[in-house]
Amino acid sequence: MTRSNYLQSGISGIFAVSMIAGAVAPIFTGAPAAAQLRPVIISPISQTQSGVKTSVPAGTSIAVxxxxxxxxxxxPNETVPLTLKVEKTIFSRYGTTLIPAGSQVVGQLQPATGGSQFVAKNIVINGKSQPIYASSKVVTTTQQIRKGTSIKSIVKGAAVGAAAAAGIAALTGDRAIATEEVLGGTGAGALGGWLLGRRVDKVVVVNPDTDLDLTLASDMGVTVIVRR
Structure with missing residues (x-):
């Protein structure tokens, strides 16, 4: 083999090795490391959006x-089902929506030491229900009921628990309360089971605008939408 042919053969071999190495080696873009990190994608939402798992920390206040x-x-001893609505969107520190306004919170208003308290059971976010562990403060505002008390001043425009409605009616003899919205029942028919001599001389009065805001008792996992 002449020197010229030997050199040509060597150059061709080096070029071939270079081509193979280039095919299997990783390609680095040169972009900063932080820019190359991606969140863990739980499920694709669309070609431009993904669902990413995160959490809302315990102690977060939720206006409802x-x-x-x-x-x-x-x-005071009554438990009634109640569905509230999230009033203000909860955002992450980066501005991502965690709990959108309008999400439904399903739970119950139940007896607590010194009054009544709303305890949440489920929250419906974007049409999907999931457990939530949150509660309101204990509502201690009460009003005494006596014969001669103006019942209309107490229940006008109010949602009234079936036990409260029947107990007030039994004490005062005023059945007009049955025309108000009755929680835990369907109006006058629901009162029949309570009209058995049970009397209520005190009721708990809840202002939903100020009394029912929630505090998360534990972290709540959520899936947020992230644009790719």
């Missing part, structure tokens, strides 16, 4: 509202 009325009246 009750659309049906501006007052709720229940007996």
């Amino acid at each position: 509202e009750y659309d049906n009325t501006n007052k709720i009246v229940v007996a």
